[in-house]
Amino acid sequence: MGKWFFFFALLALSGFAAAPAAGAAELMSTHPSHYRSSGEAVNGGSTSILGRTKQVRAGSRVIVRDEGALLERWVLNTDLSRACNRRLFRQKRDQFLVGIVDGRTYGAAVGGHGSLLDRVKMAENQVVYLFRGQGTTDCRVYHRTK
Numbered sequence: 313m314g315k316w317f318f319f320f321a322l323l324a325l326s327g328f329a330a331a332p333a334a335g336a337a338e339l340m341s342t343h344p345s346h347y348r349s350s351g352e353a354v355n356g357g358s359t360s361i362l363g364r365t366k367q368v369r370a371g372s373r374v375i376v377r378d379e380g381a382l383l384e385r386w387v388l389n390t391d392l393s394r395a396c397n398r399r400l401f402r403q404k405r406d407q408f409l410v411g412i413v414d415g416r417t418y419g420a421a422v423g424g425h426g427s428l429l430d431r432v433k434m435a436e437n438q439v440v441y442l443f444r445g446q447g448t449t450d451c452r453v454y455h456r457t458k
Contacts, residue, residue: 376411386454396451
């Protein structure tokens with residue numbers, strides 16, 4: 313009992329226990345996508361990974377260029393999107409295939425080609441698939457016959 317009493321007495325006298333805790337609103341972040349204070353987003357930040365577009369990296373091969381809107385000529389496949397969410401249907405990124413539709417860059421793969429990982433065997437040969445948000449729980453797969 314004696315040593316604990318002295319420990320807590322020393323702690324109380326040092327003022328450590330009475331020091332005010334820093335609130336979360338006082339923390340500042342250096343990354344532009346983080347919040348500066350609760351409820352206030354930094355200008356230019358995106359609310360979703362799906363709202364962003366990736367840039368074509370060096371070594372990428374553009375297999376599709378389409379000036380029309382994504383939903384005009386491309387079909388959202390809900391079954392393939394669910395499989396993509398579970399990582400059963402996805403683009404092999406080491407192939408660096410991309411598609412540019414309406415100025416946005418998407419990951420791309422071709423059915424029956426080594427650029428596609430298809431564990432559910434749902435891909436059709438010579439069909440181009442575009443991936444939006446691959447690697448997230450909101451992955452979306454669009455397709456169009458080549």
